[in-house]
Amino acid sequence: MIRLNKMTDYAVVMLSHMAGDNDRRVTAAQMALDSGVPSPSVSKLLKQLSKADILTSHRGAGGGYSLDRAAGDISVAEIITALEGPIALTACIDGTDTSCGSLPLCSMSGHWNQVNRAIQGALEGVSLADMIPRPFAFEPASDELKLKITTGVQQTDIKTETRITRAP
Amino acid sequence: MIRLNKMTDYAVVMLSHMAGDNDRRVTAAQMALDSGVPSPSVSKLLKQLSKADILTSHRGAGGGYSLDRAAGDISVAEIITALEGPIALTACIDGTDTSCGSLPLCSMSGHWNQVNRAIQGALEGVSLADMIPRPFAFEPASDELKLKITTGVQQTDIKTETRITRAP
DNA sequence: CTCATACAGGACTAAATTGGTACTGTTTAA
């Protein structure tokens, strides 16, 4: 199973919690109370999100965090990337990796990239605004829940016509 | 980073290795030699793939494994599902598996599903045949590619700058 | 019929990740 770790899961919950009004400032402590996420993890996450310009931090007394932009302008892809790095399946994705030495002819990189791009696209297609839960209290976070997919019900149409700007 | 674990990575490499001619039988030991994957892991994987009807096993002397079908009929999604279970991002924070206390209420699940489905689609779109390494067709990350994805709800045009690196 | 070959399956261990903790420093509004 391809999985998102718990921290990212937390982050999405916390962010959608903030997504109502973007001027509201929430302190880490308050967020921990609201969401049930352990407070050190909340801090860690909010810091990271702030560093990634998804949140804006306000220091000092009366400070806290607020959304940097409207919820509709923040994609799930962006959140994941901020917390887990570039979206990719770990595979031979990178020419610079020589540890694939046991597989000298491995030239699958291109194809994995194709898949990776498609996944990235899927995640870019959903914004934080799309994820806002109805104004119910949700249970405190604990374990992950695995969403299962019924295959064949409705398949997404993916056209790949890719544009990758290579990183330095 | 959304990640595929190493075992699945191995599996794809091994399978594409076999994808040349599907009548060829390869023993686990031979595969370990060919691929450089540790032999106990090879065994474990081949067993699982056989159980999932991706490979056919032949017991006894002269036995081994061979592809159950043509490489073009085996999707990457199927391989991943065989080894890691249903393709999904873990989402929807809550208490236990049984109760997203508010599973019917938690409206996020629907959106995660949307994302999940798109990802599933991406993976179904690539067959094992597509992954067969072409010797020396080394393909460094292309300079320009464009990806357009229809998630089913909205259409996104993506231009991203990515840096894909493998963890050390 | 016998036997070496090769898959089947389970129990176990070492190593890597992950989630969570603790503590100290810095900024800023009141």
Place this chain on the structure above:
DNA sequence: TTAAACAGTACCAATTTAGTCCTGTATGAG
């Protein structure tokens, strides 16, 4: 000036993952 609240770093425990080992069973060849 001071207390609130973010910033950063180092660390530990628990889970997960990859890899090992061992015993059992089917099968084709001689």
